[in-house]
Amino acid sequence: MAEHNDLQAPPEQLGTVDHHLAYLKLGFIAEQYAELAKHAAHKTWSHVDYLAKLMEGEANLRRDRATKSRIRLARFPVIKTLEQFRWDWPTRINRLQVQNHFRLEFIKDKANVIFRGGVGLGKSQPGNYPCRTQRRTGANHHRP
Numbered sequence: 001m002a003e004h005n006d007l008q009a010p011p012e013q014l015g016t017v018d019h020h021l022a023y024l025k026l027g028f029i030a031e032q033y034a035e036l037a038k039h040a041a042h043k044t045w046s047h048v049d050y051l052a053k054l055m056e057g058e059a060n061l062r063r064d065r066a067t068k069s070r071i072r073l074a075r076f077p078v079i080k081t082l083e084q085f086r087w088d089w090p091t092r093i094n095r096l097q098v099q100n101h102f103r104l105e106f107i108k109d110k111a112n113v114i115f116r117g118g119v120g121l122g123k124s125q126p127g128n129y130p131c132r133t134q135r136r137t138g139a140n141h142h143r144p
Contacts (some may be wrong), residue, residue, distance in 0.1 A: 028058040090117065 021030040033054060040050040071079065082102055087095055101113050115123040 028061045029054045
């Protein structure tokens with residue numbers, strides 16, 4: 001598990017792979033490739049499977065970082081999660097239906113969800129949840 005912050009070190013000092021990974025800024029792969037190689041050898045993965053796992057980890061890390069950056073740049077006054085939603089107010093709410101919408105199946109179906117109700121009931125809050133939900137469920141509403 002290599003972690004190198006010195007991008008100016010010559011390749012012979014860092015090792016060729018580590019040097020290239022540092023230059024390409026592939027942090028996840030740099031940290032995980034050696035350990036995952038042992039695991040892949042033990043499980044007799046193909047080279048493509050091993051590479052796919054490394055790339056999946058790198059892509060997930062970058063996706064999470066991009067989501068955090070977008071949330072930070074949006075300057076939301078308070079970040080709320082679905083776990084923080086007050087289910088006791090409003091008193092009449094179909095909790096199972098609302099929670100089902102956070103599985104994001106409607107996105108795959110290319111459908112819309114409309115929340116309707118009076119002022120102050122928290123209709124706008126669900127708009128803050130999908131990016132966090134996609135990380136938990138693996139759904140990705142950014143893909144075509």
